[in-house]
Amino acid sequence: MGHNSGEKPRRGRPRDPDAEPRIRRYAVQLLLERGFDGMTVDDVAEAAGVGKATIYRRWASKELLAGDAMAEMFDIEIPDADTGSIAGDLRQVYRDALAFVNTKEGVALIRLAVTEINRDEQFTVFYRNFLQRRIAMTEAALERARKRGEPIRPDADPVLMVQWLAGVLILRALTGEEMPAVEDADRLVAMTMKSVTP
Structure with missing residues (x-):
């Protein structure tokens, strides 16, 4: 007679901790290669080496997967910054953003x-939420600066701080105009700082 420890036997394959980032990576790759209509969940599953059920357990639709994958790509390429000064935070974020949008993948994603x-x-809702996260990060950076004693204007607007640069990059991506270079970050930061400090 076998000993029963009271533990339920595990069924199925163990959960793959790398599945989600791998799925997102291949989703972005296929989106860039084929566009949304040409990307299928079947193809993403095959490329990522997972079953379709694995994808649908995490994302209820292809739209949600695509939006999440693109938003994470932006987050990875343009991470939040905490350098010890608001100008330093902006400079790091701007340099990362400009480096990204000056790649073929960056322009294609925009x-x-x-x-x-x-x-x-x-997608409208998804990207509005994505921009809200960026605005919240900017608001937090302004608050850190105030706590450090930096002279931050009381009416400094984190919404406009995010939207003005995003608008420039989107417009240039759509019109095929040359993107600002990474070396332009200091000039763009100076423009933003005029609206942030007295």
């Missing part, structure tokens, strides 16, 4: 995002 926002309301 164009894809704009296309999908116009195509599907889900």
